[in-house]
Amino acid sequence: QQQVKQSPQSLIVQKGGIPIINCAYENTAFDYFPWYQQFPGKGPALLIAIRPDVSEKKEGRFTISFNKSAKQFSLHIMDSQPGDSATYFCAASQGSGYSTLTFGKGTMLLVSP
Amino acid sequence: DTEVTQTPKHLVMGMTNKKSLKCEQHMGHRAMYWYKQKAKKPPELMFVYSYEKLSINESVPSRFSPECPNSSLLNLHLHALQPEDSALYLCASSQGQGMNYGYTFGSGTRLTVV
Numbered sequence: 001q002q003q004v005k006q007s008p009q010s011l012i013v014q015k016g017g018i019p020i021i022n023c024a025y026e027n028t029a030f031d032y033f034p035w036y037q038q039f040p041g042k043g044p045a046l047l048i049a050i051r052p053d054v055s056e057k058k059e060g061r062f063t064i065s066f067n068k069s070a071k072q073f074s075l076h077i078m079d080s081q082p083g084d085s086a087t088y089f090c091a092a093s094q095g096s097g098y099s100t101l102t103f104g105k106g107t108m109l110l111v112s113p
Numbered sequence: 114d115t116e117v118t119q120t121p122k123h124l125v126m127g128m129t130n131k132k133s134l135k136c137e138q139h140m141g142h143r144a145m146y147w148y149k150q151k152a153k154k155p156p157e158l159m160f161v162y163s164y165e166k167l168s169i170n171e172s173v174p175s176r177f178s179p180e181c182p183n184s185s186l187l188n189l190h191l192h193a194l195q196p197e198d199s200a201l202y203l204c205a206s207s208q209g210q211g212m213n214y215g216y217t218f219g220s221g222t223r224l225t226v227v
Contacts, residue, residue, distance in 0.1 A: 036218075043119075043203050043205075043218035043220045046215050046216065097144070099207070100169065
């Protein structure tokens with residue numbers, strides 16, 4: 001069964017710290033790996049995404065590192081702020097056209113002031 | 114317009130009621146989705162519409178009935194729900210053609226079944 005395993009389940013860092021969230025996948029047909037940020041009572045919002053032909057992608061304070069051979073990818077949040085406190089989901093999908101996302105179980109991040 | 118709009122934001126319904134959730138997007142996306150999300154869990158796929166045709170039904174009970182009247186609208190009709198159906202119902206859309214560029218989610222409808 002297609003799975004994406006995400007860790008840790010929860011994470012507390014101080015303001016300015018660099019939280020790292022890790023995901024691992026099994027299906028080598030996956031070709032698109034997005035991260036979603038979700039605040040309480042809101043829908044998930046696309047944060048950043050990567051394809052397997054690159055090893056790293058940065059957008060502002062958010063960086064994805066991708067290791068195709070290990071089938072792992074991770075999210076780093078530089079200079080974390082209390083406003084980054086949210087639940088983060090990694091996901092994976094394959095193919096073109098409409099596609100279904102396979103989500104990790106989520107990481108609850110708390111950035112303390 | 115880069116939004117997916119869902120109405121209502123909150124809904125409380127009895128187990129004998131009939132209600133509908135609505136979703137609208139004007140991004141020209143040709144794939145639309147319904148997801149169900151329980152607290153502290155990832156979204157779970159319910160239905161996928163591609164070019165206004167139902168493409169995926171993830172074995173959802175018949176008390177949930179989706180409808181796609183046109184390429185911009187998606188409805189979810191609810192009837193005879195159970196308390197365990199209480200959840201956040203999310204609509205999403207994607208391009209539905211060419212390379213996959215991910216979804217845009219709406220803010221969801223918080224459904225409580227009493």
